[in-house]
Amino acid sequence: MPRLNAPAPDAAPGGAKGVLDQVGAQFGFVPNLFATLASNPTVLDVVMTLQTTLSRVLDAKTRHTIALAVSEASGCDYCLALHSYVSSELGGMSSEEIDLARAGRSTDPKRAAVARFAQQVVDFHGQVSDADLAEVRSAGYTDPQILSIVTVAVQVLLTNFINNVNQTGIDFPDVPPIGTTR
Structure with a gap:
């Protein structure tokens, strides 16, 4: 409630x-x-x-990947449902891509690096390691793009925190835990 x-x-x-x-x-x-x-x-x-x-930074699937990875890492059930819906219905992502993004992975190596990095940003409150930065850079991201990744992650965290504080009622299709059948 x-x-x-x-x-x-x-x-x-x-x-x-x-x-x-x-x-x-x-x-x-x-x-x-x-x-x-x-x-x-x-x-x-x-x-x-x-x-x-x-919406003007990074491509849409990358932003959706970040939103899913961050929402999973911060435990926001509302945002997981919302971002899963938007990623599927508006972003053209498959159920498999959505589950992988939530787990910090992707079949696309570049998006996999983004998902892992975004989760590291959340898990370590921005205090990522040199190895984390090297990994996202080696996937092909420039420093200005890394700033975009962090900013998108923080924007998602903002709504994650609001929904977690509020315990917002979920009005999108529920998402099961990762690895379970949809």
């Missing part, structure tokens, strides 16, 4: 109503995360601005 109050979409304060309408049009409903964020239009704006801005 959610621990923070979320206004009804039609009662959202300030400019949040317009944002919720846009999100609702994209998903066909207003996901609980965005309804919760609407209680503070400034926070909603921050999250939406970060998501929009970061």
Whole structure:
């Protein structure tokens, strides 16, 4: 049960109503995360601005891979469900690719390095080793791209933390633990 109050979409304060309408049009409903964020239009704006801005860094499958790896590492069931849905339905990722990303792996060596690195960033609170940096660099990532990876990971952590604090009700298809049948 959610621990923070979320206004009804039609009662959202300030400019949040317009944002919720846009999100609702994209998903066909207003996901609980965005309804919760609407209680503070400034926070909603921050999250939406970060998501929009970061959609210009890295390719979509790489961003989805980071989101899945980070959400698994931080134990956010809501974000795992949301990112699994988005990765599958909008990102064209297979169930196998989604499970691998959650496990910090991929069949694509470059995305595998990103998934591992993103999980290291979370697990070690950004204090990654020289070997971690060398591994992501050897996969072909430049220092500006590594900054993008870290920034996407932190943006995902922001919503992971909000949903973990709130215990946001999952309104996307549940995802089973890694390695179980879908």
